[in-house]
Amino acid sequence: MMTSKKVVELFYDVASPYSWLGFEVICRYKNVWNIDLKFRPAFLGGVMKGSGNKSPAMVQKKVLYMDKDLSRLRDYFNVPMQHPADPIGVIFKKGSLSAMRFLTAVQEREGGNTMAEQVSRELFLRIWNEDKDITEPGSLSEVPAAVKAGLSESEIKELLELYTSPKMKDKLRSTTQDALDYGAFGFPLLVCHVNSKAEVFFGSDRFELMAHCIGEKWLGPQPEK
Numbered sequence: 001m002m003t004s005k006k007v008v009e010l011f012y013d014v015a016s017p018y019s020w021l022g023f024e025v026i027c028r029y030k031n032v033w034n035i036d037l038k039f040r041p042a043f044l045g046g047v048m049k050g051s052g053n054k055s056p057a058m059v060q061k062k063v064l065y066m067d068k069d070l071s072r073l074r075d076y077f078n079v080p081m082q083h084p085a086d087p088i089g090v091i092f093k094k095g096s097l098s099a100m101r102f103l104t105a106v107q108e109r110e111g112g113n114t115m116a117e118q119v120s121r122e123l124f125l126r127i128w129n130e131d132k133d134i135t136e137p138g139s140l141s142e143v144p145a146a147v148k149a150g151l152s153e154s155e156i157k158e159l160l161e162l163y164t165s166p167k168m169k170d171k172l173r174s175t176t177q178d179a180l181d182y183g184a185f186g187f188p189l190l191v192c193h194v195n196s197k198a199e200v201f202f203g204s205d206r207f208e209l210m211a212h213c214i215g216e217k218w219l220g221p222q223p224e225k
């Protein structure tokens with residue numbers, strides 16, 4: 001008899017480069033480990049505020065270290081990360097609120113994972129590889145088209161109306177609150193449900209420990225290689 005799959009929730013925000021690393025690794029493992037992966041797109045700004053934390057990008061020494069760290073991780077994780085020309089403007093001034101509402105709408109509308117995964121990846125790519133805007137409706141409308149999600153123009157229009165609705169704002173707020181309730185102070189956050197207990201891990205650098213705790217094997221960031 002097959003044992004039931006362990007539910008793993010990934011809380012992430014496309015403004016967070018470490019979220020991108022965590023996102024790609026857990027996507028690579030979703031068919032390697034006996035897990036049922038649930039995407040929980042949430043708002044990192046709300047987590048920072050709600051937990052009383054502040055972004056590491058506000059401390060000069062951390063910024064310098066993260067620069068180096070991320071360029072090493074790009075190769076190790078094989079994720080095509082590129083610094084935007086103005087990271088502070090991208091993360092703090094422009095922010096990710098509308099993009100995360102949009103992603104929430106995509107997920108709600110689909111009720112599944114496939115399009116949410118593709119749209120998330122496209123949003124990560126736009127910020128952290130192509131240095132393109134993710135705040136304007138015109139930019140967001142390019143995303144489902146770019147992932148060839150099979151949406152007609154009227155469906156894309158429908159999504160663009162849906163993402164600014166109070167319902168999607170509330171949904172994003174409640175997902176962010178769920179992350180805070182699990183103890184989040186930053187992203188990515190992975191919550192593993194094993195033996196009716198929730199084990200919470202912060203960071204894209206905790207997969208080895210996470211694998212140990214859920215009884216799976218860690219094969220490095222590129223398990224298929």
Ligand SMILES: N[C@@H](CCC(=O)N[C@@H](CS)C(=O)NCC(=O)O)C(=O)O
Nearest residue numbers: 016017018056185186187203204205
């Ligand atoms: N060591 C973690 C760092 C993750 C990280 O710095 N995440 C940022 C967002 S990109 C954050 O939320 N940081 C909160 C904090 O460090 O307190 C990793 O390798 O993934």
